[in-house]
Structures are given as C-alpha cells and as structure tokens.
Amino acid sequence: MSKVLIMPCLDIKDGRVVKGVHFVGLQDAGDPVESARAYCDAGADELAFLDITATIEGRKTMLETVKKVAAVTTVPFTVGGGIKSAADAEAVLAAGADRVSMSSAAFRNPALIDEAVKLFGREKVVVAIDVDKNAALPSGYEVYVDGGNTATGKDAIEWAKEAEARGASIILPTSKACDGAKTGYDLPLIRGIKEVVSAPVVASGGAGSKEHFLEAAQAGADILLAASVFHFGEIAVPDLKEYLAGQGIAVAK
Template sequence: MTQPIRIMPCLDMQNGRVVKGVHFVDIKDAGDPVECALAYCRNGADELAMLDITATVEGRKTMLEVVRRVAEVTTVPFTVGGEYLMSHQPAQFWRLGQTGYQRAVQLFRKPGLIPDLIKEFGPDKITVAIDVDRNPALPSGYEVYIDGGRTATGADAVQWAQRVDGFGVQVILPTSKAGDGAQTGYDLPVIRAIRQAVSAEVVASGGAGKLEHFVEAVQAGATILLAASIFHFGLIEISTLKEYLRKQNISVK
C-alpha cells in the first residue's frame, strides 16, 4: 500500500451518550463521548467520527455542546455527522475545532449542496455518508437508504457514489445496513464496487468483528477503517489492530 491505512473509531450519539446498535436498531449505551474520545486518541486512533444517530428521526440538530466537549480533547482529525442541520451549523463546527463534516439525507435530497459546501469549506472537509442495503433489482445490487437506514430511496448506491465523486468529494463513507453492529465482517462487494467506480477514498463501515475483517476491507479497496462496537466494548484495541495490520504488510499511520 502506498497510502497508510487510517483507523477511525465512530461515536454514535444519542441523548449525549455514545451508543451502539445492530442493524441501526437495538441501541445500547457505550459510554461518555469525552471519555471514549480520550481513550481512542491515547490508543492510536488516526481519526474520529461522531454521528448523532437521532438527528434525522427526531428532527433534531446535532448537539453542538457535545461536539465542543469532544473537540477540546481530540488530538486527531474529527468528523461530525447528523441530519437536518441548519445551514449555518458547519461554520459553528469549524469554530469548535471539528475538522470534518458528513451528511447523507440532506445531500441526497439536495445534491446541489455538495459543491456549495466544498467551495465554502474545501473538499477535504466534506465526507458523504451513504447507508446501503442489498437490492438485486438495481444495477450494482445495492440501494441507498436514508433517515437512519429506515427509508429506501430506489437509488443505486454505486451510481450515487459516482455522482458524489463527480462533485470532488474526497471521502465516501458507505455503511452496510445489514452489517451494522453485526460483527460478521464488512460488506466487501459494496466497498469494492464503490472503490472501483470513484476516485475518492472509501471508508469501510459496518460489520467489523475480528482482526481479519480489517485486512479484507483493505484488500477490497478501503483506506479508512471505521468501527464502533469492537472498540467500544473492548473486543479489539486499536494498538493491537495496527500491530496486526503491520504483520500483514499493510502500512498504517
């Protein structure tokens, strides 16, 4: 690998707490966001993601206060996601020290926002998240879902990724609805299909359960490895993961 692989723990947020579910439901508490962020930074995380998973369903704004608290202790690039955000919120995030911003629903419904966000904040600041699930009736076999994975759109996931890539987005984050929290492995076909179709980096997300799963994701084309459950509940340490990847001749930061 010419580009070092980055490890990105994800803090799914609900009511100010880190939580984790399976298939986007069955939510369990996983700790305080500040404590989690501190622990991950100390243990070798290369980036952090924080997603307000209730922002779409309940029509709430992402919690700026929680973002501020986490940003104060974070020593690595920090990406925040959440839907129905007011148009002025990204600027507030930058002032809080957050370094990235991801949206799925608003950008799917209003793709014209993507070039506007890129122009205002830079292409390296915008990550487009895509929730996907299998649909054999579509060309790629994968469909875009919105509203926290609850609403099927009828849109082909790879075609949407190509459109996003055409705007100049540098990172695309597809999350497998079937794999989310299941710890049965990343959805390798969708990672591979999107990576082959775009020039942007692809984040592997949804399904990591053991060390081998991360190697498989890299082989499929992912350059950023996102995981939540296995990190939150102590099943795998980031430092252990990085050492394992090195032994597989995979370059890590």
C-alpha cells in the same frame, strides 16, 4: 492514500455513545468525551462522531457535545447527523470538527455538496451513504436515508460516483445489513465504490475480528471504521495496527 487509517466511531444518542445492530437495539457504550480521549491516546488515526437521531428527530447536531469532544481530540474529527444546510455545516466546523459528514440532506439536495465544497473546501466534506442490498438495482445496492429507515430507489454506487463528482473528499458507505453484526464488512460494496471513485473510501458496518479489518483493507478501503469492537474492549487499536502491519498492510504509526 498510502496508509490505511483506523477510525473509531462514536454513535451519539442523548449525549451518550451507543451501539446497536442493523441500526436498532441500542446499547449504552460510554461517555463521548472519555471515549474520544481514550481513542486518541490509543493511537487512533481519525475519529467519527455521528448524532444518529438528529435527522429522525428533525433537529440539528448537538453542538455542545461536539465542542466537548473536539476539546480532547488530537486527530482529524469528522462529525455527522442533522447537517441539512451550509449554515449547519459551518456551525459544526466552528464547534471544532475538522470535517462534516452529510447523508440524507445531501442525497435530497445534492447541490448542498457543491455549496459546502465551495464554502469550506473539498477536504472538509464527507458524504456518508447508508446502504442495503437490492437485487433490482444495477449494482445490487440501494441508498437509504433518515438513519437507514427510508429506501430511496437510488443505486448506491451511482450515488457515490455523483457525490465524488460534486466534490466530496471521502465516501463513507455503511452497510445496513452488516452494521453491528460483527460478521465482516460488505466487501463487494467496498470494491464496487472503489471502482468508480478515486476519493478515499471508508469501510463501515460489520467489523467483528482483526481479520475483518484486513479483508476490508485488501478490498481497497482506505479508512477502517468500527464501533462495537472498540467500545466494548474486544479489539484494541494498537493491537489491530500491529496485526495489520504483520499482514503487510501499511498503517500509520
């Protein structure tokens, strides 16, 4: 990927955009349709929609909300949360998503990645990985599932490598320790995954300043995802792009 892309993320709970810290303490951050429209108008390159409680609550993705957001979205639109089968993925794509993002279900049943790639094409499949530090594992990073609530004992770098080998077109790791803390992305995690995959890697979890986005791009991230700083007006997408370009980072116009 020649240019770094900016990807606001809409974390959805009960039909509203929310944002927390370390996956908890959720605050309301607005209407998803209004947010999506505003980000597209502001020049965002991608948009993510994550139904953050679907897996925990044992339900499917909120398709009606996906449809409403898709109707106003003019950039590639990735949807995740509650996608447990190829049929779930098909329904989300039919609702207007450009890609599906799978996490817990893909980890528990890796063949789901192969199946989705075969049915819908590699470019439609993203594998998201919730990650926390664990010094006992080779890379120092462990995969978590169920919205970041359940440790798996699996090395996160190894899982990223396997996910790409099975056909994932994008790897989206989110650092649980950094999420919402605004102290910066987990740069060693980004570098570690970039060393073992050729697919684009999303930086997710921890952006608090323009410098943090720059650091992630310099660490090798292809897509820069953030939520809080965009939702609460701390950083505007056009300003961020201008800053990154001024630092020598190629960005989409």
